[in-house]
Amino acid sequence: MKWARGTTPDGLEITGVITDDVFHPRAGFGSDTPKGEAVPLSDVALLPPVVPGKFIGLWNNFKAAAEKAGNDHPTHPLYFLKADTSLSGQGAKVDIPASAGRVVFEGELGIVIGRTCKNVTVEDAEQAIFGYTCVNDITSLDVLNADASFPQWTRSKSFDGFGVVGPVIDTDVNWKDLTITVLVNGRERQSYPASDMILPPAQIVSLLSQDMTLNPGDLIACGTSLGARPIKAGMEVEVLIDGIGGVSVTMTDPEKG
Template structure:
């Protein structure tokens, strides 16, 4: 198991593996055979960046049995997915802000994120599973009132792709068994989501396999596996913390519009 981070220090970006409060700096390609340089940095001396900058950022809807049952949704056989603007990605500690002039509801959605490590197209489940480099935390932020602002056209891209609506991090963890993990989301320390990933309808390798039939996935792409019960609106000033054991806690403040 390894915990990969990207960071900035004195205006220079780098990456490496995290062990406690120490980063072992690496060189090369994080997703393809990175090499340790021998240098180390204290975590306290760097600012963490999003652990990956995806070319494609894909999110799933209705992918947990408990949420589907409560909402009366049928069980899907194929991932019900949308695309988030990859430029909405922010890292740990960065502020989530609503779009300028927007005064409607903004929801958090704590999710497991899959980070793709190699090119994958029309893959079977074994190949697709092997293409998953590691796991991360995602907060799939949604401007709920924009989603159905026009009765003729649900605006998924607009509602979920605004600047800062894609917190990812704090690390990419390799070697974890996703099915043994759970997702917890706390608002100002109060847990509002707590659900097991074993309740997932379409599991990670199948998600990657099925999506790859239609869309070639590239190294660095991220797939958010969907959320379960407990996604609620945030209020400005709240601290939102998404925690998955083995990955860590992704914490961001919800701030007023700039």
């Protein structure tokens, strides 16, 4: 099942399920209760499929990238938080502020939480995962490394629009079968298997729930692997995951309008 959010031509915001290119509004995230008439998908402007209370991102969670960098495999998620105002979705224009300097894309698999989790087992965590989505965890490398005494993870990843999510949440995919691909101006720049994760989704959720309560709608980006590269204004960047779809944004220069 593919869940999405969007706006209709009359400006109404709807949440619901997409089947056969038709958007079926529901009463809310995960609800079985219909709300209004079905709408052709072509008439809906898609929004990020979830508005997370917490947007959590992981670092160093793929074997190939860890081994190339000489990093040990973590036994607990190494994570940061992205600001809620970093959220953007399909078709957005994402400004690269002058203060951000050098910026890179990071194509990632996103986990969407479906029920409250606190100190849950791996087995219970598996049941708490609502579904999966595409994430582009855009990052300012210049800001991240500007101060040798304090890597600025939150600031470097929280510029407006730097948390690209979409186009849908798929509740039926098997994460082990997925490949995360990034196209820049239509050219493949990153492609790696989700199965190369060090900490798999259910274990990520279980371990994070030891640190904080996870709530329905919280989003966890599983980290990226090899191939992340710099991007500039004018570039179209799309994260594709077979079975989920693709979410594309265009990078822009705010000084040029």
